[in-house]
Amino acid sequence: MKIDSPAMPYNFSDLEPALSRDTLVFHFLRHQRVCFDRMLAIVRGTELEALPLEELIRVTERNPAQHTLYRYAAEVFNHSLYWNSMRPRGGGAAPGAAGELVRARYGSHERFAREFKDAAAAHFGSGWAWLVWRAGTLEIVTTSNAGTPLVRGDQPLLALDLWEHAYYLDHQNRRSAYVSAFLEELVNWEFANSRLAELPASAEARVARPRVAGESTRSVMLRP
Numbered sequence: 319m320k321i322d323s324p325a326m327p328y329n330f331s332d333l334e335p336a337l338s339r340d341t342l343v344f345h346f347l348r349h350q351r352v353c354f355d356r357m358l359a360i361v362r363g364t365e366l367e368a369l370p371l372e373e374l375i376r377v378t379e380r381n382p383a384q385h386t387l388y389r390y391a392a393e394v395f396n397h398s399l400y401w402n403s404m405r406p407r408g409g410g411a412a413p414g415a416a417g418e419l420v421r422a423r424y425g426s427h428e429r430f431a432r433e434f435k436d437a438a439a440a441h442f443g444s445g446w447a448w449l450v451w452r453a454g455t456l457e458i459v460t461t462s463n464a465g466t467p468l469v470r471g472d473q474p475l476l477a478l479d480l481w482e483h484a485y486y487l488d489h490q491n492r493r494s495a496y497v498s499a500f501l502e503e504l505v506n507w508e509f510a511n512s513r514l515a516e517l518p519a520s521a522e523a524r525v526a527r528p529r530v531a532g533e534s535t536r537s538v539m540l541r542p
């Protein structure tokens with residue numbers, strides 16, 4: 319098996335008070351670990367066992383008969399991105415390359431934050447909000463259920479879990495309070511910068527498209 323067991327990049331209590339220890343313990347052990355174990359049970363002993371996680375996701379998404387496995391694999395990937403999209407004492411405006419790209423695309427951190435919150439609030443039901451690198455610029459997208467932008471050719475830079483299990487213990491049904499806590503206290507822009515640095519040279523060299531006055535950010539909902 320080429321896929322490592324999921325791991326948290328910090329202690330379960332390190333994101334308090336923005337996200338409680340209980341939330342992270344339940345989320346990690348009863349959601350991501352369950353998806354990982356079920357994924358392993360399906361691929362064990364098959365040729366799929368040799369694939370890296372991202373390739374397993376792309377291969378199974380193309381075959382409707384393998385969509386149960388696709389959903390488990392995508393949830394393993396999505397949650398690992400999500401853990402790394404947060405850090406203790408995170409939040410605020412992006413530094414470095416991500417900050418330059420945010421200003422080029424959205425004009426300011428405040429406008430980016432408003433559009434990210436709006437996209438997360440408008441997403442119906444369970445799913446994910448993402449900041450992705452697409453065709454030389456940043457985009458805010460959401461996906462439903464286990465959907466991942468990886469299969470659409472986007473490079474995810476930040477992930478935010480919008481399933482209620484991600485925030486109900488701390489914020490009950492107030493998704494907007496959870497999204498605000500993510501942006502103001504948790505978001506890990508250093509991780510987004512590390513993802514940008516890993517882009518292929520051909521993608522990295524592209525110039526971010528400047529925002530045209532009056533243009534609104536597209537918020538795209540992808541199918542699961």
Ligand SMILES: [Fe+2]
Pocket residue numbers: 345349397479481483484
């Ligand atoms: Fe989750």
